[in-house]
Amino acid sequence: MKKRLYVLLIGLFVIGCSDSSLSEPHQDCFCGLDISSTLPQNGGMYELEYDSSLAQTYSVLDFQTECGWSQHIQWDSDHMYQIVPGQWTSIVNPASMTDEDGKGKIVFAVWEEFIGRTVTIYGGFTDDCGHHFVDSVKVRVVDNIE
Secondary structure, X not given: OHHHHHHHHHHHHHHHHHOHHHOOOOOOOOOOEEEXXXXXXXXXXXXXXXXXXXXXXXXXXXXXXXXXXXXXXXXXXXXXXXXXXXXXXXXXXXXXXOOOOOEEEEEEEEOHHHOOOEEEEEEEEEOOOOOEEEEEEEEEEEOOOO
16 A cells, blocks of 8 residues: 555656746747827827716726736826715726736726826736836827717
């Protein structure tokens, strides 16, 4: 019985150690992060036209890493919205994932109080080599439709 246990343990050890690719980080580090939008630009800044017929206006940001595998991206903004007294919410979803090509999309929204303001939206992640990447975009909220 002891002999079978030793053989089993040695077998599990050999199998567990034979495929080191599962535990090693990806070799493609320094992935980078690039955030962009299809919104129109004015003076190098994106502009989001506020839709006054809605309670809030949504838009999408595109982002890409050069990693070529799924990455968990964290998001934040320099502006928040107070839904009820004491309850604040971010204008951007807090997290997203890239696809297998390193690409993704994230949704953000603004309210009427943001008209005339410029918001900065930040995205960031840490790759398998421990390198931290951050990018940001500035979006001016406008109401040009009369």
